[in-house]
Amino acid sequence: MKCIRKIINLKTLKKFLIACIGIVLLVGIGVLIINLVIVNSVSDKIISVEEAAELDADCIIVLGAGVRPDGTPTWMLEDRILVGQELYEKGAAKKILVSGDHGRVDYDEVNTMKGYCIEKGIPSEDVFMDHAGFETYDTMYRAKEVFGAKKVVIVTQKYHLYRSLYIAKKLGLEAYGVSADLRGYGSMQWYREVREWLARVKSFGKCIFKPEPTYLGDFIDIHGSGDVTNDK
Numbered sequence: 001m002k003c004i005r006k007i008i009n010l011k012t013l014k015k016f017l018i019a020c021i022g023i024v025l026l027v028g029i030g031v032l033i034i035n036l037v038i039v040n041s042v043s044d045k046i047i048s049v050e051e052a053a054e055l056d057a058d059c060i061i062v063l064g065a066g067v068r069p070d071g072t073p074t075w076m077l078e079d080r081i082l083v084g085q086e087l088y089e090k091g092a093a094k095k096i097l098v099s100g101d102h103g104r105v106d107y108d109e110v111n112t113m114k115g116y117c118i119e120k121g122i123p124s125e126d127v128f129m130d131h132a133g134f135e136t137y138d139t140m141y142r143a144k145e146v147f148g149a150k151k152v153v154i155v156t157q158k159y160h161l162y163r164s165l166y167i168a169k170k171l172g173l174e175a176y177g178v179s180a181d182l183r184g185y186g187s188m189q190w191y192r193e194v195r196e197w198l199a200r201v202k203s204f205g206k207c208i209f210k211p212e213p214t215y216l217g218d219f220i221d222i223h224g225s226g227d228v229t230n231d232k
Helices: 002-045 075-089 109-119 136-145 158-170 189-209
Strands: 059-063 096-099 127-130 151-156 174-179
Touching: 002 158, 002 174, 002 189, 059 075, 059 136, 075 096, 075 109, 075 151, 075 174, 096 109, 096 136, 109 127, 127 136, 136 158, 136 189, 151 158, 158 174, 158 189
Parallel strands: 059 096, 059 151, 096 127, 151 174
Antiparallel strands: none
16 A cells, blocks of 8 residues: 555656646747847847938937946946947937936936946936836836827947847837947856846736836926036
């Protein structure tokens, strides 16, 4: 009797393990397919600074990244700002929209970004701050619905550009992307890449249902003065 029970338990365990492996494989295949769809659908929208200079877009969207405890931008964020500055100087757009996390008093990406732009000689009135760019989806949604942008140039590192462009496209923006990969970003890049694969899946779902972002707010004309977004 004990032998029979042992055999049954082993069979049950085997079926359970096979089912788990099957589920993992299906999820993995789903993640792979979604990533391939996103990357392949927007690859042709990644262009050079020179090509972007011919676009005459409504704005250059510089996406936020980490800020150090002393308030200075991380290398990744600094490179995004530098490429945004170059695009502005070459005439890709007359306005820059810096978008990032300013959800806490003690953490402020957007004022760091705008301050850096001003230090580089860009007039304050030409730099808008999106204080509620908590994630890429929110940034693109707000760029269209709050700031009234229709044609944009997105600046971020290439691994992040695919998702940014896909979201923008699905939300109705005419979007182009310029890579801000000006240097290496350390040994943790593999982690960023893996996390991005999963983030694409989340964004894929959001682009189907199109929920409102965390915070929407009143309309701000991107063709006006960026100083209306100043909070300091």
